[in-house]
Amino acid sequence: MVLGFNVAGAVRTTAVRERPPVCGVGAQSSRFRGDTMVSVARTRAFLAVPPLRSTRLPKPTRQTWLHMQTSTMQKARYAEKAPRGVHKEAAVGAVKSEALQRKNIQRPVMVGVAADSGAGKSTFLRRVMRMFGSDIPKGHTPQGELITVICLDDWHNRDRQGRKEDNITALDENCQNFDLMAEQLEALKNGFDIMKPIYNHETGRIDPPELVSPNHIVVVEGLHPMYDERVRKLLDFSVYLDLDDEVKIAWKIQRDMAERGHTLEAILASIEARKPDFERFILPQRQYADAVIQVKPTELIPEDKERKILKVRLLQREGVQGFKTAYLFDEGSTIEWIPCGRRLTCSYPGIKFHYGPESFYGADFSTIEVDGEFAKLEELVYIESHLSNTGTKYYGELTQLMLAAQNTPGAYNGTALFQTIIALKIREIYEQLTGRKVDPVVRS
Numbered sequence: 271m272v273l274g275f276n277v278a279g280a281v282r283t284t285a286v287r288e289r290p291p292v293c294g295v296g297a298q299s300s301r302f303r304g305d306t307m308v309s310v311a312r313t314r315a316f317l318a319v320p321p322l323r324s325t326r327l328p329k330p331t332r333q334t335w336l337h338m339q340t341s342t343m344q345k346a347r348y349a350e351k352a353p354r355g356v357h358k359e360a361a362v363g364a365v366k367s368e369a370l371q372r373k374n375i376q377r378p379v380m381v382g383v384a385a386d387s388g389a390g391k392s393t394f395l396r397r398v399m400r401m402f403g404s405d406i407p408k409g410h411t412p413q414g415e416l417i418t419v420i421c422l423d424d425w426h427n428r429d430r431q432g433r434k435e436d437n438i439t440a441l442d443e444n445c446q447n448f449d450l451m452a453e454q455l456e457a458l459k460n461g462f463d464i465m466k467p468i469y470n471h472e473t474g475r476i477d478p479p480e481l482v483s484p485n486h487i488v489v490v491e492g493l494h495p496m497y498d499e500r501v502r503k504l505l506d507f508s509v510y511l512d513l514d515d516e517v518k519i520a521w522k523i524q525r526d527m528a529e530r531g532h533t534l535e536a537i538l539a540s541i542e543a544r545k546p547d548f549e550r551f552i553l554p555q556r557q558y559a560d561a562v563i564q565v566k567p568t569e570l571i572p573e574d575k576e577r578k579i580l581k582v583r584l585l586q587r588e589g590v591q592g593f594k595t596a597y598l599f600d601e602g603s604t605i606e607w608i609p610c611g612r613r614l615t616c617s618y619p620g621i622k623f624h625y626g627p628e629s630f631y632g633a634d635f636s637t638i639e640v641d642g643e644f645a646k647l648e649e650l651v652y653i654e655s656h657l658s659n660t661g662t663k664y665y666g667e668l669t670q671l672m673l674a675a676q677n678t679p680g681a682y683n684g685t686a687l688f689q690t691i692i693a694l695k696i697r698e699i700y701e702q703l704t705g706r707k708v709d710p711v712v713r714s
């Protein structure tokens with residue numbers, strides 16, 4: 271697929287590879303391993319990154335790293351730090367990243383995406399990355415021209431063995447190095463390169479760190495983007511993917527049995543074992559999210575056991591800077607809508623929409639929900655014509671995006687519809703906060 275995008279007047283044409291962000295998926299980075307790494311703890315020096323010609327990062331050698339004069343302030347910052355333990359090689363650049371000038375970035379827009387493992391983060395993030403049309407280079411952390419997706423698992427403070435020995439789950443707050451996470455993400459947001467730790471999901475071990483530079487948009491995704499107040503405050507926009515247990519089990523079974531060879535008993539046991547920590551450390555983050563996508567079993571089929579038809583709800587916080595909430599028909603009203611008829615083909619059990627205001631953790635939200643499946647994606651333009659504030663740039667863009675992703679999970683139900691709307695919203699928020707323009711990736 272060849273796509274065009276335009277930022278600050280620079281028109282580029284790039285190919286989008288169908289590849290997920292690599293949080294626990296696929297290749298681990300070997301770009302900064304072993305002898306190519308310079309340890310801050312060892313040298314007590316602060317490192318700046320050499321100018322990079324492209325976003326495809328060159329493999330650094332000791333020689334390509336420059337020891338820079340460190341400001342007294344930064345020295346003090348580091349001197350005060352508690353020992354970093356397993357993350358002793360992690361570092362923050364001493365001078366502002368050259369990426370700022372090269373890409374003409376004032377400050378990255380930072381977006382948090384929280385969810386339990388298997389809740390559809392990778393699927394959602396593929397939609398978000400596609401929205402920004404970047405060719406996402408290989409490596410542990412996808413760093414595209416416009417967007418970088420950082421996985422927060424990288425700040426786990428124990429490897430798999432360590433967690434087993436200490437009888438602690440990866441969901442536990444005590445299993446994250448929040449001090450380092452907050453320090454490094456703050457540095458990134460302020461325009462500094464970071465040498466970020468890597469948690470290797472293939473080996474279950476902590477790998478040497480990798481270089482991550484500020485980008486136009488930085489997504490931080492994983493178990494805890496809104497857990498620690500210091501990290502939460504850095505986020506310009508936050509999303510929580512909220513799956514009912516029944517749906518979580520169905521998706522896990524589909525993935526872990528079909529793709530990973532796990533037994534049903536093992537999957538159910540793992541979900542049960544994680545549940546108390548999920549409820550304690552992950553779920554409460556919902557209250558901080560600006561957008562929540564809830565996925566529930568359908569209410570159109572009584573006693574449905576298949577979990578194929580879903581009811582999906584998009585909760586949108588009112589009053590967030592740059593975030594104009596999407597609505598159905600008439601903003602602020604309450605609507606029940608069955609669109610099936612001459613203009614929308616519906617198969618059993620039909621489709622039902624709802625829109626209305628809602629109080630969520632005591633805050634004002636506007637919610638759109640859709641129960642059921644679309645029969646023909648090209649007819650979605652009928653639905654689109656009744657939705658407003660979707661962040662589209664031309665009539666039919668939402669439908670085009672849905673059609674372009676028709677082979678992705680959930681393409682025919684509210685999960686893809688609302689994830690696509692939120693991806694459009696992230697583009698809109700980026701534009702609102704920076705004053706820049708991003709061209710649509712799929713044209714009319």
Ligand SMILES: Nc1ncnc2c1ncn2[C@@H]1O[C@H](COP(=O)(O)OP(=O)(O)OP(=O)(O)O)[C@@H](O)[C@H]1O
Nearest residue numbers: 294386387388389390391392393521525679680685
């Ligand atoms: N909207 C959807 N409808 C149906 N199945 C879905 C949907 N989204 C994701 N899935 C399925 O759920 C499983 C997990 O999805 P995904 O890999 O996106 O989750 P994740 O949160 O990134 O997981 P992890 O953190 O474990 O890597 C996959 O098998 C995927 O196909």
Ligand SMILES: O=C(CO)[C@H](O)[C@H](O)COP(=O)(O)O
Nearest residue numbers: 294387423430440471474493
């Ligand atoms: O909840 C998770 C988030 O992805 C993982 O279980 C956690 O990161 C540990 O990973 P692994 O099971 O590969 O050791």
